[in-house]
Amino acid sequence: MPPGALWLDALDYCDLQYAIPRPSDTLVYDGWTRGEVREHGFVNGSGIGTGFGADAGDRVCYTLSLPDALMDGVLLVRYRATEGQVTFSAHDLPGEQVVFPQSGDFSLLPIKLGVVPAGKLTFDLVSQGGAALELDGFVLLESSRQAEVRFSPHHWNPLPVLQTGPKENTLLLQYDDAPTTYGLAWGGKHSEVRQFFSSEIDRSLPYYVTDHVKKEITTDGAGHFTNIFIRPVILPPRSTLVIYGLVCQGEEAGVRDLLQYFNPADPELKNAYQSAREKVVSFVSNPAGQTYQFSLERMAATLLTNVIYPVYTRRRYIHHFTPGKRWDCLYTWDSGFISLGLQSIDLTHAIDCLHAYTTPPSDPQAAFIHHGSPVPVQIYALQELWNRTQSHELLEYFYPRLRQMYLFLAGRLGSSTTRSLKSNLLKTWDYFYNSAGWDDYPAQVHVHQQQLESCATPVVTTAHAIRTAKILQQAARALYLPEDVSDYQADIDAFTDALQQHAWDAVAGVFSYVLHDENGQPKQILRDASGENFNLGLDGISPLFADICTPQQDQRILERMFSPRHMWSPIGLVSVDQSAPYYREDGYWNGTVWFPYQWFLWKALLDLGHADLAFRIAYTALELWKSEVEESYHCFEHFIVASGRGSGWHHFGGLSTPVLAWYQAYHQPGTLTCGFDTWIESLTVAADHTSLQATLEHPTADHPWLAIAVMHPDHTYSVHWKGNPIQPYLRYPGVLEIPLTGSGFLDIRTV
Structure with a gap:
């Protein structure tokens, strides 16, 4: 752009509204901006898309500040309209309409402004409908200089230039798009440099790790990894071998010096290593807990090393704790448990992880950061954080953010549709297929197969709303917010009445999925083809952790939980009742044991005063974790009931972190x-x-x-x-x- 020209990114709008409101309007997925689309070719990698402009009345508003007046101004609109021509009404711009011709690629449309005084320039664009439009941004400048505006796509190059370092076993890497030089140095008797042309090393390296021939290994070719392949590493029996390496970055001359003077045999490296080892998580234990330390150390290492970068959210890139590195993205409910787990070993990072999923109060784009199952574990993490720290500073910071999360999930904020039915039973199908994290839970699968999303409510969403309302009510009391206390109580009462009136099945002894009629009124319990209640499983007993059951209901649920015929197995609580006709041995959640809902139910048993039953859950889980980790060294997602062995991703933190809480609760002094x-x-x-x-x-x-x-x-x-x-x-x-x-x-x- 010529000097004096101004660029306004399309996403820097004052407001964007769709003529037909969307459930996601104030809960944009992954913390993106409403209307945001990401693609190569936009100036900043993002613009407005997602069908904007297709409906008459779609509207976007802008304000920009002009430091100097323009004598003959022009506004250049960079856009793309692949579906056809679309016309917008223009407010506060010359002319009544702006016509965007069909364009298969990005084009510039000039809007003549004439004299533009210094100060604020505000304008609205309102679609007349018919075709979607993608907006990249606007250039404001003198009309005579518009020919000087050019857009040249940048071609990102992930491939480094590899240079031999100043001595053997050293290497320099320089990237076209990184203003720094990286250096590698390493010990070891035999080694070679390999290159992986792949977007994900987590999947490529295990597959090709035994390929001793190729020095260049190509999978999808969408990225690059430099591999220092040291082999063979030979250890005689009862011996130890330590190989030291160096990774550094900076100006090329400085990197060369570091590589030149690095000596992998320097005895001082051992001291540096031992000094670093002093920062390793140490599990202080009573004698009974010492048997679990090895398996818990593996979990701590997994949790702390499952960090990925970059993850895009809220128009920036962040470092992010992920349940496993194969998932290089956000995950709301998994990350709630990651925060809970980190509280046992690294409070600072636990707070960072919690913060990553909250948004400022009254944020118009996202009530919280949503990816995947919308389970509000972050609210549970706040309670645990308070009970560990009693920090009013943290409570005052997180309370309004998490109240916002609660209000959205309770159907009371922004574009939320969770409370659209007249029963006061909640559902989150508009936001994700998975109500509570259990992908193949039978009732949930049936709802989607039969397209019942508009009329079927699970139990667990309302149960979580009740429990999180109670937690936030405690926080509101601590912060002297009596109106909020009363506000939560009204919801607690309404949701409790809804579950008791519409969802309890006295014959089955569980709470039920409820079907509603075309007017949103509750109609009947969801049953399978045989007439059996379709909710014999964790969803059906979830009101136990909301603490809204009658004593008789508590007893029925506890009998089911700990009956070997129903939900208790030798390795813990199963997700689906083993007596149910839809129980399977080969499912992901169905037929397996996971830890997160055992944690919710364990906490509920503490509320109810059932010491032995609570201990049975914790002890069984710790023994199971110990057995698997000592056998395989892996930290798995879940455990197969039929075999008792771990399964799923092998380097998994996330939902397996409750083992840290159980260990602390029974074995860590203080x-x-x-x-x-x-x-x-x-x-x-x-x-x-x-x-x-x-x-x-x-x-x-x-x-x-x-x-x-x-x-x-x-x-x-x-x-x-x-x-x-x-x-x-x-x-x-x-x-x-x-x-x-x-x-x-x-x-x-x-x-």
Whole structure:
């Protein structure tokens, strides 16, 4: 562009509205901007698309600041209209209409402005419909200089120039699009440099790792990886071999110096390595937990190394914790569990992970960052974060962001359609096929096969809404927001009544998918072809963790959960009842054991005061994890009931992180664990873990609930609650399971 010309990106609009509202208008997928499309050829890689302009009334508004007046201004619109000509009404621009001729590639359309005074220029474009338009942006300049505006596509080149370094076993890499030089140096007796022409090394390298012939390996050719292939690495029995390498970047001269002076045999490298090892996560444990340390260390390593870059969201690139590196993208519910898991080993990164999925209050584009199953685990992560830190600063920051998440999922914010039916039962089918993360859950699969999305509601979406409302209600009390407290209670009551009135099946003993009529009124329970309730599984028992069941319903659900004929297997809770006609042995969730909903239900058992049942879930999971990791060294997604072995992706953090919570709850001294109903107002633990004092807020005194305190194992303890002595159950030395009622002050001291 010539000097003085201004570029306005199409996505820098003041507002964009579709004539026909979309459910995603205020929950744009992946944190993108409403209307955003990404493709090579746009100036900044993004523009307006997604069918914008096809419907009459689609509207976009812009404002830009002009520092100097134009004597004969022109506005050049860079656009593409592949479907045909489309006309827009122009507001605050000369002429009443702007006609965009059909264009198979990007074109420039000039709009003559004449004299344009300095200051703000505001204009609207409103489609008359008929064809979609893609907008890249606008150039504002003097008409006489418009011929100087040129757009040249940039061809990104992922291939580096490889140069031999200053000595043997060194290499320099220089990329056309990176203003720096990278350097590699390595030890090892035998090595060679290989190149992978591939977009994803996670899939290509395992397949070709044994190819000892090719030095250039091509899969899809869409990326490049440099591979220093050191082999063979020979270790005699009972020996250790350490090979050191160096990766560096900077100005070429500086990189060359680093490579020249790097000596892989330098004994100081061992000291540097040992110093770095001191930062490794260390699991402090009571004696009973030591058996799990190896398997938990593998989980910690997996969780902390599953970091990818770049991931695009909110018009920028971020580093991102992913459930597994084969998924180089965002994942909402998995990342909630990643944040929960990181809280056990790295609080700073746990906070970063939580922050990555929240948006500023009143954000017009996204109530939260949504990718995949819209399960609000981030709200559960906030409660855990508070109970660990009691940080009012973090609470004040995250509360309005997560309230926004809640309000959208509860059908009360922006473009949300989750509460479109008249029963007050929620559904999220407009946002993702998966209601709660369980891809092949039978009732869910049936809904999609029969195209029942407009009239069928699962249970779990409403159950999560109730529980997250209760969590945020606790936060609102802590922040002295009485109106919010009342607001949540109204939702809790409405959602509870909806589940109790419409979803409970007294014959089956579970809550049910509910079908609605054409007027949105609840009509009947969803059943399979045999007449069996279609919800014999985790969805059907999910109100247990919302704590809205009657005592009789609690009992029916607990009997199903822990019956070997129904949902209890030798390796834990199955996703689908084993007695159901639609149970399978070869499914992804159906016929397998996963950890995330066992965590929700374990926390619910603490709320209900069921110490032994809660321990059974945690102990079985820890034993299963230990067995698989020690056998395979892999961190799997889930476990097959028929074989008892791990399956899915082998380097998986995400939904398997509850093992860290269970380990801490029963084995890490200094830990206090409660259920969802408990808000830890204050917590003080002695440095030697021989005393603990806590102020605990609990909403009801109707029944006993459970707190688990892990103390120093070499002492005996007295426990006082509200000043009165209480007898805990000793699960392990120093592990106190304490039945409590109501709110009060907990005091644990050595005897």
